[in-house]
Amino acid sequence: MGHRKRRFSILKFFIIVTLLFMIGWTGYYLIFPDVSILRTKNPKKTSFMEYRENQWKKQGKRIKIDKRWVPISAISPYLVKAVIIAEDDKFWSHKGFDFDAIQKAIEKDIKEGKPKFGGSTISQQLVKNLYLTPTKNPLRKIKEAIITWRLEKTLSKKRILELYLNVAEWGVGIFGAEAASMRYFSKPSKELDPLEAARLAAILPNPIKYRVDGGSRYVERRARIIYDIMVKRGIVVPEYEDVIKNGTGLKEENEKVIP
Numbered sequence: 001m002g003h004r005k006r007r008f009s010i011l012k013f014f015i016i017v018t019l020l021f022m023i024g025w026t027g028y029y030l031i032f033p034d035v036s037i038l039r040t041k042n043p044k045k046t047s048f049m050e051y052r053e054n055q056w057k058k059q060g061k062r063i064k065i066d067k068r069w070v071p072i073s074a075i076s077p078y079l080v081k082a083v084i085i086a087e088d089d090k091f092w093s094h095k096g097f098d099f100d101a102i103q104k105a106i107e108k109d110i111k112e113g114k115p116k117f118g119g120s121t122i123s124q125q126l127v128k129n130l131y132l133t134p135t136k137n138p139l140r141k142i143k144e145a146i147i148t149w150r151l152e153k154t155l156s157k158k159r160i161l162e163l164y165l166n167v168a169e170w171g172v173g174i175f176g177a178e179a180a181s182m183r184y185f186s187k188p189s190k191e192l193d194p195l196e197a198a199r200l201a202a203i204l205p206n207p208i209k210y211r212v213d214g215g216s217r218y219v220e221r222r223a224r225i226i227y228d229i230m231v232k233r234g235i236v237v238p239e240y241e242d243v244i245k246n247g248t249g250l251k252e253e254n255e256k257v258i259p
Contacts, residue, residue: 032143033131035151038163042069046167048129049175068178072162075177075189078197081235082226083165086201088122091161096123096152097145124148126164169207170200184212194236198226 049065056063072080084091090098098121120128127147132140151160170180177200181189185196192200202222203210210219230236 032147032150035147035154038130038151038155039159043130043163043167046130046175047132048134048167048169051133052169052173063173065173065175066179066183067166067175068182069166069176070178070189072158072165075165076192076197078194078230078235079177079181079189079192079200080161080165081230082194082197082201083168083204084122084161085229086222086226087125087204091122092157094121096148097121121148122164123152123160126160126167127151129164129167129169168204170203171207171211174207180212194230195223195227198223198230201226 045065049067052063053065088094088098090100124144127144128134131147132144155163166176166178168177169175170177171183174180174183177189180200181187181192181196184200185192199212199219202219203212210216212219227236231238
């Protein structure tokens with residue numbers, strides 16, 4: 001009798017553990033999205049876009065989202081590098097989180113007495129754009145961290161960057177590098193020159209407040225800093241840029257010298 005009771009207790013224990021595992025597994029995948037589909041599928045509309053649409057609706061505004069997907073190969077290397085410099089200079093080396101930047105952001109928040117949860121990497125910003133909202137609270141940040149970790153484990157750095165450049169907000173109703181380039185410079189993002197790329201990267205921290213074509217001193221100063229870093233790192237060779245702008249036919253040579 002005691003032996004049978006013991007067997008029943010063990011069986012009951014395993015049933016409970018199995019049920020808990022199944023509930024946990026189901027809850028995990030219901031709460032957290034399957035990021036693996038992003039390997040081959042491009043998102044049509046992000047959570048951030050929907051958030052903006054709801055904002056506009058409440059304000060009685062009729063604004064249409066302008067987004068045009070392009071592969072990363074069709075985006076100017078200048079813009080790719082300018083965005084990394086401006087937003088996440090350790091992008092290629094970190095695993096989704098820049099702990100030095102987070103520490104500095106926390107120290108700044110403590111000093112100012114305003115918790116802003118700054119120091120986000122491109123991977124974290126991509127997660128916020130795809131699945132979350134700009135609401136700043138600890139629970140959202142925890143969810144963001146978990147999805148970011150999964151994103152970095154699942155996708156290549158190149159794919160993460162391609163996704164980010166195509167969904168990032170670049171102004172009211174403007175999402176993605178291609179839409180931004182066409183709106184501000186009337187040309188495809190592949191044709192952006194270094195200064196144009198620096199100006200686009202400069203407004204990313206707050207594309208609603210700042211405009212590429214708004215004459216803001218902040219944008220001018222930040223764009224110049226980004227551009228100077230590009231020159232310092234050899235991404236831009238000013239002499240070659242001058243030659244190209246003067247139309248002397250050395251564009252192909254310049255493209256070979258500057259990766």
